[in-house]
Amino acid sequence: MSEKKPGLNQSAGKTILEIRDLDISFKTNAGTIHAIRGVNLDLCKGETVAIVGESGSGKSVTMKAVMGLLDSNASVNSGEILYTYPDASGREVTVDLLKMPKKQLRQQINGQRIAMVFQDPMTSLDPTMTIGKQIMEGMFLHENMEKKAARARALELLNLVGITDAEKRFRNYPHQLSGGMRQRVVIAIALSANPDILICDEPTTALDVTIQARILELIMEIQKKMGLSVVYITHDLGVVAKVADYVDVMYAGKIVEVGNVNEIFYEPKHPYTWGLLSAMPDLETEDDRLYSIPGSPPNLLHEPKGDAFAARNQFALAIDEKAEPPLFQVSPTHWAATWLLHPDAPKVEMPPELQARLERARKEAEKVL
């Protein structure tokens, strides 16, 4: 057992983003909310990491910290976000994004190296500016492009994200476009300056189901073409299964389980991950009621004692009330923070319904392959 071993992706790729011991709290009228309590996360070049968890688990806050978009009442108590990139001379440079002044972050990192796609395309475009201008804005800012060149590139991007009659759309205002189209535009904006890392904050949640798949495929396609590393923030496990190489399960401001996508889907170890997987709608399950994890996430206004998930965990042990479990290693890439993995813990398996379900899913997946 090792203490606080970070979420490690033992892949061949080079790590370009490393989050270490990130700890963030928010000052509110009600008191201080300790939203992020020591998060570790790795992103390797060309790979996709998905962060899953319920609303309020801290997924978005973690990635907003990377973008320098935290609200003004947030304070970063500790930790570092190390980003590695080749500088102008091609030398590898590693910077701590948290220590970088806002101005420098905006000038050198945002939009050029790390870009973001937001959750709701209906609100993430400026209603008073044509989409063409919004796409070109970043290019003027970072690359000092000439208007003509920027325009050509913007049209090219619109084509890349699958918008037909780009010439006409270029002059449109956001309200003249549908939700799916707008999300494509947001993706085009994110890609406008050739970033290394693309952060997608629930990119399909606000879209209807038929569009969701297309947007995901679009992002994957572009990722392959441009060699992007992608971070997905989502609570949709269907999305995770489709796109992710690695999965970080987040609960109450901590990463409770991390592993590659197969490990998380077929051999989950944390009761919370079991709960999440059980709560996924499925045509085969006999039960006519959809499972939901009982209770609600803890209020982080008060520091949780012991394991934050204990109160909702039917498999909780006595120690869960007293001490927070460390991350236990399951495989070289798989870690979970639950006392159930302690050598002295009683043998507890995942619920049989879930086991049957995962078995079915695995067979299905093999059939497809």
Next chain:
Amino acid sequence: MTKYVLKRIGTALLTLLIITFLLFLLVRIMPGNPFPSERMSADMIANKRAEMGLDDPIPVQFFNYLRKLLLEGDFGNGTSLYYGVPINSVLATCMSNSFRIGGMAILIGTALGLLLGITAALNRGKFLDGFCTVLSIIGVCVPSYVFLIFLQYYFSFRIPFFPYFFDAKRFLFSSVIPSLSLSLFTLSTIARFTRNEMVEVMDSDYVHLAEAKGLHGGSLVRRHVLRNALIPIVTVLAPLIVDLLTGALVVEKIYGINGIGKLMVDAITGEGIDYNYVLALGILYSALYIGIMLLVDILYGVLDPRIRVQGKAGDA
């Protein structure tokens, strides 16, 4: 856009016509009459009524009034106030006083209000924000005439720097105090609104997206925040402007300004109600209001493309 503007202008003119008719009707059925009865005999009044055409049926009276107004731009003569002097010339003097002082108040109020609001929003949660909030609450709560009396006391009486009353010969100098006190409410309202709108816009996804693009500081505020925050501000600004141009009743009275606010009070409370003045001022107020609302609507279209396209056919 042109079609949209034309449509708006048409609606505005129609509204004004209807209002004119209603005003006319209301003035005629109002209790009281234009003649100081204690100084005029019944015969004299009857003569006067006939001369002014007050015995004709109301539609005929209205038609005559409208014809004179539209064809000659003549509001008629005063019936009891400034007897015999054409309203147009009195109105011109009063309007120029009111509009100039009101206009200055609008400029001061809007400029300082925006400045204060933007400062507060950019320093959200810090000392300056709180300071601006307190300042604007005081400004909204204190009536302009109280502020006027305060300024008069300290800067005309205790420190005799500014004139104690309005003086048309020293126009600029003597309108500092009334303009300042009139601007207070506008200033505070605009400041509060600007601050809240900007804070809201700065928290919006599209501003975050702009930040994610790498925009920051002044260019972020100019390109994405201000324009979006200004749209609702334009709406509150419109009635404030009309109020300032017309509504300085008490301030004009206290500071002795010969303006339309004072004129309105005099027309109603003088010896007998002056039909023509009340009517002329009523129409003027309505026209101002409608005109400024029209301007706001058009400005809206310029600021907000979502409104603009409605006027354009077949482009969605």
